[in-house]
């Protein structure tokens with residue numbers, strides 16, 4: 001379980017990105033952060049692996065205050081998947097997937113063997129192992145990014161708009177694949193998106209942020225749909241409905 005207790009983040013220039021956040025992220029479920037641009041989703045996500053440290057408040061993972069954990073070691077124990085995959089252009093697919101295990105000192109042969117296994121897990125053909133990122137489609141690159149996030153066998157997988165840059169059909173394919181993966185791998189997934197439909201599709205828990213890093217509502221998709229906490233929530237959901245319904 002990940003727990004935020006009264007967590008605030010104010011950046012050096014005075015921007016208040018997250019304001020007194022209290023939140024529980026249950027284990028082995030998908031929690032989706034959704035909200036408009038600048039509402040603090042990425043900042044909250046990055047505080048979980050100490051890429052960003054809070055100004056005040058406490059974050060606990062399984063009851064332990066992460067402020068006491070060494071940031072680099074913590075970061076390497078948590079999977080992280082970002083938009084545009086963040087792959088290293090001069091490394092092959094297997095070596096990209098094996099990046100963190102190699103940094104942690106695993107033997108090259110073992111790390112590569114595991115990377116090849118992970119390619120199968122995320123639905124990548126083994127023949128792509130020795131290609132470079134530029135030789136892959138956008139959807140394939142994102143799958144490599146997911147495999148890399150899983151390479152240290154983390155309990156927690158953070159995903160920051162991982163499917164934001166691919167076309168809509170590939171996006172649906174990747175979303176379906178993530179649901180299958182989650183079912184198989186049983187990780188705690190924290191997923192950031194702008195897209196309320198994606199949030200409802202993937203989230204066991206959906207956390208809707210309003211501007212200023214404050215939670216508008218957290219609950220199951222059904223709770224948000226059936227009992228929106230206020231007009232902001234209702235309007236955010238309404239605005240995100242597929243345009244096709246209106247036509």
Ligand SMILES: Nc1ncnc2c1ncn2[C@@H]1O[C@H](COP(=O)(O)OP(=O)(O)OP(=O)(O)O)[C@@H](O)[C@H]1O
Pocket residue numbers: 011012013015016017035036037038039040041042043044194
């Ligand atoms: N390093 C930084 N220094 C100053 N302000 C920052 C920094 N990083 C983020 N911010 C600000 O903090 C606020 C929250 O940003 P954040 O990236 O967490 O929002 P977001 O909801 O993830 O947005 P998006 O959906 O556009 O990625 C914004 O106002 C942003 O400009």
